[in-house]
Amino acid sequence: MDLSIKIKDKILPNPVGVASGTFGYGEEYAPLTDLSALGAIYTKAVTVEPRPGNPLPRLVETPAGMINSIGLANVGTERFLKEKIPFLNSLSCPVILNVAGSLEEEYAEVIRRVDSQDALWGYEVNISCPNVKHGGLAFGTDPVQVERLTSSLKKLTDKPLIMKLTPNVTDISAIARAAEAGGADAVACINTVMGMVVDIHKRKPAIPAVTGGLSGPAVKPVGVAAVYRVSKAVNIPVIGLGGIMNADDAVEYLLAGASALQIGTANFVDPDTSGKVLTGIKEYMKEAGFTRISDFHGHF
């Protein structure tokens, strides 16, 4: 049974990774799950400068989900290199750096500063960030901006470049095609779905940022649909995420067209979800007589 997935010229050992923002830089979860067994760690987003993050509260639980508004709280590139890279260097699983910014130049600057690090397998670009130059509208909502950002970052690195798509658009396949046209080596979908909770006692939004990102089982059908449509639209690998809690959810994503997966919110519920999902995928493959991940594709 071959569980590996090729992205650009590099191999992910298995399809089950852990999603950015839910797993820190790996160290926090080291006592709770076998990091060496992970298909990939997608790190907490890194921006050029440190960001303190949004005012609190930053979280609110919703039916079968949660809304977060962390505000990309992170230590910035300099401290990432100093404080996080040594641990990431010690890991045997692929480490994919999630890159964020408010300007095209900021994304580029992160990649320029970290690209010589062998610990980093590749990049995942968070294009759900508001673009300061375009009135704060997320980069990922405009195909023209997505293609431009992708092609400019592509020139800076030989490592695989994954564009992480937002579901908060009318046609996610158009955005995926733009990423592919810009030279993306894979796309990941979906980032969180915009959501809002109103506190009826205080008569105001539950979080100061008003809206936040919904994740968890509640968004799974949105993610599966996005993966299905995107995988029909592009010829690069599609990495599926959104509400995967167990192996059955993971298999749904794979059958819908995903080549790899990310476990996100489920890490908060069961820190060893990724291990259990991988075991379950293997069992499913054995029963179905599948020998490689691509055997999941093309059934409908």
Place this chain on the structure above:
Amino acid sequence: MTNFKSEILSQKSIALGYMEMTFRWPEESEKPKPGQFLTIKIQEQPVPLLRRPFALSGFDEEQKSASIIYQVRGTGTKMLAALKAGDPLDVLSPLGNSFSLPAVDETPLLVAGGIGLGPILYFARELDKAGHSPVLIFGCREKSLIPDLPPLTNGRIQFCTDDGSAGFHGSSVDYMNSLSSDETGNAKVYSCGPTGMLKACHDFALSRDLSCETAMEEMMACGVGACMGCVVELAEDQDRKYARVCKDGPVFQSRTIKWT
């Protein structure tokens, strides 16, 4: 920190709306310290989704058991209260930091409100056993909310009620203010409870030039320091704006917190 399968040993109501649950602590798992907490995955279904954090309210090394005190408030705690002795429990613990020990000549003033009683009670018992003379001050609205607690050996427990139906008539902070400065001269304050009470404890400590540690509470997702969700804002003289309750806390020096 381990994620282990435990078993509930007992569940009992200790005051109106408040429960104490005792459960098995695995031999090989690290002993929790007062102030530390755990998270419980209450059930397999996705509603409610997240694990629930609770501070440890006791640990029995001989019996290999630990306990929490919780208030039955929302869906999660209602489900938890419905579990019986013998039921399995998914526990992730010990998490976070712990209260620091007072100096030998310091009198620990341990102030609790609501479910803040859990970690304060655990700490009071440990200090009591170690030969300190802790004063545990528990404030609540009225008599029916006062838990039934075994007395301390070296220290004492002071109940306070807002309506005067039991113990001292007034809040726990009113009680502390009623103490003469001689009585609190060598005190160290520890607090856990509603934010208003924590701020009042901080102000009290400042006014008498005492050190004060406070155990904070915030909505949590991961509980292990990864998601940056459960932060509290720090005072302006600190080197960063926010700190994580789950990893940098839950216990903070009260002067490092930005009280609003």
